Amino acid sequence: MRLYIQVRVYSAHYPVLGMTMTQVKTAKYRVIKQHICEKIESGQWVEHSKVPSENELTEQFSVSRMTARRALQELTEQGLLVRSQGSGTFVANFKSQSSLLEIRNIADEIQERGHQYRAQQLILEAVKVNEEVAILLALKAGDIAYYSSVLHFENNAPIQLEQRFVNPKLVANYLEQDFTQITPHEYLSSEAPLTEATHEVEAILASQEIGHLLAISHITPCLQVKRRTWSSQGVVSLATLTSPGNKYRLGSHLIF
Amino acid sequence: MRLYIQVRVYSAHYPVLGMTMTQVKTAKYRVIKQHICEKIESGQWVEHSKVPSENELTEQFSVSRMTARRALQELTEQGLLVRSQGSGTFVANFKSQSSLLEIRNIADEIQERGHQYRAQQLILEAVKVNEEVAILLALKAGDIAYYSSVLHFENNAPIQLEQRFVNPKLVANYLEQDFTQITPHEYLSSEAPLTEATHEVEAILASQEIGHLLAISHITPCLQVKRRTWSSQGVVSLATLTSPGNKYRLGSHLIF
DNA sequence: GGTCAAGAGTTGTATATACAAGCTTGCTTG
DNA sequence: CAAGCAAGCTTGTATATACAACTCTTGACC
Numbered sequence: 094m095r096l097y098i099q100v101r102v103y104s105a106h107y108p109v110l111g112m113t114m115t116q117v118k119t120a121k122y123r124v125i126k127q128h129i130c131e132k133i134e135s136g137q138w139v140e141h142s143k144v145p146s147e148n149e150l151t152e153q154f155s156v157s158r159m160t161a162r163r164a165l166q167e168l169t170e171q172g173l174l175v176r177s178q179g180s181g182t183f184v185a186n187f188k189s190q191s192s193l194l195e196i197r198n199i200a201d202e203i204q205e206r207g208h209q210y211r212a213q214q215l216i217l218e219a220v221k222v223n224e225e226v227a228i229l230l231a232l233k234a235g236d237i238a239y240y241s242s243v244l245h246f247e248n249n250a251p252i253q254l255e256q257r258f259v260n261p262k263l264v265a266n267y268l269e270q271d272f273t274q275i276t277p278h279e280y281l282s283s284e285a286p287l288t289e290a291t292h293e294v295e296a297i298l299a300s301q302e303i304g305h306l307l308a309i310s311h312i313t314p315c316l317q318v319k320r321r322t323w324s325s326q327g328v329v330s331l332a333t334l335t336s337p338g339n340k341y342r343l344g345s346h347l348i349f
Numbered sequence: 350m351r352l353y354i355q356v357r358v359y360s361a362h363y364p365v366l367g368m369t370m371t372q373v374k375t376a377k378y379r380v381i382k383q384h385i386c387e388k389i390e391s392g393q394w395v396e397h398s399k400v401p402s403e404n405e406l407t408e409q410f411s412v413s414r415m416t417a418r419r420a421l422q423e424l425t426e427q428g429l430l431v432r433s434q435g436s437g438t439f440v441a442n443f444k445s446q447s448s449l450l451e452i453r454n455i456a457d458e459i460q461e462r463g464h465q466y467r468a469q470q471l472i473l474e475a476v477k478v479n480e481e482v483a484i485l486l487a488l489k490a491g492d493i494a495y496y497s498s499v500l501h502f503e504n505n506a507p508i509q510l511e512q513r514f515v516n517p518k519l520v521a522n523y524l525e526q527d528f529t530q531i532t533p534h535e536y537l538s539s540e541a542p543l544t545e546a547t548h549e550v551e552a553i554l555a556s557q558e559i560g561h562l563l564a565i566s567h568i569t570p571c572l573q574v575k576r577r578t579w580s581s582q583g584v585v586s587l588a589t590l591t592s593p594g595n596k597y598r599l600g601s602h603l604i605f
Numbered sequence: 606g607g608t609c610a611a612g613a614g615t616t617g618t619a620t621a622t623a624c625a626a627g628c629t630t631g632c633t634t635g
Numbered sequence: 636c637a638a639g640c641a642a643g644c645t646t647g648t649a650t651a652t653a654c655a656a657c658t659c660t661t662g663a664c665c
Contacts, residue, residue, distance in 0.1 A: 120617080120618060120619090121618080121619075122618080122619090146644080146645060146646080147645080147646070148644090148645085156619075156620085157619060157620045157621065158620090158621085158622095159619070159620070159621085160618080160619060160620080162646085162647090163618090163619095165646090170426060176645095176646065176647095177627080177628080177645085177646075178626065178627045178628080178645070178646040178647060179626075179627030179628030179629080179644080179645050179646065180627075180628050180629075180644090180645065180646085181628090181644090181645060181646080182645090182646080224431065224433045225431070228431070233617095234433065234434065234657085235657080294550060294572065295572065295594055296552035296553070296570040296571050296572040296573075296594030297552070297570055297594055298568065298569075298570050312554065312568045313554075314552040314553055314554050314570030314571065314594065315552055315570065316550065316551065316552040316572075317552075338551055338552030338553055338570065376647085376648060376649090377648080377649075378648080378649090402614080402615060402616085403615080403616070404614085404615080412649075412650085413649060413650040413651065414650090414651085414652095415649070415650070415651085416648080416649060416650075418616085418617090419648090419649095421616090432615095432616065432617095433615085433616075433657085433658080434615070434616040434617060434656065434657045434658080435614080435615055435616065435656075435657030435658035435659075436614090436615065436616085436657080436658050436659075437614090437615060437616080437658090438615090438616080606665105607664105607665090608663105608664085608665080609662105609663090609664080609665095610661100610662090610663080610664095611660105611661085611662085611663095612659105612660090612661085612662100613658105613659090613660085613661100614657105614658085614659085614660100615656100615657080615658075615659095616655100616656085616657080616658100617654100617655075617656070617657090618653100618654085618655075618656095619652100619653085619654085619655100620651105620652080620653085621650100621651090621652090622649100622650080622651090623648100623649085623650080624647100624648085624649085625646100625647075625648075625649100626645100626646085626647075626648100627644105627645075627646080627647095628643105628644080628645070628646100629642105629643090629644075629645090630641100630642085630643085630644090631640105631641090631642085631643105632639105632640090632641085632642095633638105633639085633640080633641090634637100634638085634639080634640095635636105635637090635638080635639095
């Protein structure tokens, strides 16, 4: 699994490839995107409101039209805006659906089965993310993210390894938590309420390291769920949940 | 797959590169996107292959770098490519993916990916059910149920084995179908509209027999989905879908 | 042999410009 | 007044250019 390749620790005196600068400059088009997002989320611009045109943004932010355009373009691809050649750019109308599957807290699940829950916190630190994680977390390669690795136990048997990258911009105090007392999911839910999630489920063979943690042989298949969660601010976290296939299953119940 | 082609009509007396005619013109960046998609879908560029750089595309297609860039950019946003500053652009790794939240027809899924679908019908007969199946199908042990076993192929590679028990009281003509022409799911949907479904997802090692059918080794983990579906009349069918873990994944997208 | 530096090649951001094409408005004209 | 046209806005496509930032290789130096 290539999800967490690079784990380099971020220290206080952070030398970036020999450069002394620590100030990260935000790209102009990102500033504009942020500005528009805030207007929408604060309710100042409601659905179907007209958004400033490319030329207006060009003036407001003192950028070129192509830069203003890029902000509008990306927000359109993300579904926040709708554009219409000749007439303008407008706030999109948002989808609202309720969930068919729910995201459960593993501690609750285990306790509901009448079993004992326990967690072991393996890693909790700031890391530089590689490219793949950066993309999924909406960061840039080499940016800093928080990383936690927690092993969940059911009746003292390891049942799930949780490896999680968290967007540090959205959850500032992540590194100060104690994940034997509260699960990462519980903490994140309290800090940044979920608005959206995607899951990808695969069957894999565990690496030697993970197999060791989960106390399984090297030919035990595992269920691996990659979960990406969003709050209204953006991508909050990227979790990889690995469980032995002979001890764990997923279920869903759909009603049409 | 995710490709769309928008045509643009240039009006009658518009000179396009010296030509004057009524003509449908595809935007250059779309032509490049199309070209790259074809290379990937035809298998000429496999996962992690390096894709021509912006400068190379600029030359090949006689466009500006910004235009070549746009093609790469959009394909990256669509998940076909992965870009890395300083090193290049590469074909992303994808697996076949189906949704946990909707019950899709595997033939449609495969065709939407632009791949060729084919099915092989292994078994289609009436069987006496054992106790476990009887309970799940709301029958009694020893009752007759219909059983089908169909192997689904994507680009001539086996991608999923479907083993299905069907309640004969609700779907009388099941045995007379030809499941190389219509998938069991399609047929059942037409006969008895779904009202409810449950899924159980596990990671398993395939048995020797199933491994042989799916053309995988005995230590390849598999995703196994057990799906029980209801119509308004009761339990319609019980399907076990087994797919190689290295070729298949499930996905879901929740919005809260 | 190992380390460092330079350079070449790549993507990322930003600007200025041009023209095409769709929509809206308002004015002209019949 | 109504129809139609033109002007002026909007977004869409495309180019040329510049520099920044990152990666990887190569070669010089210790």
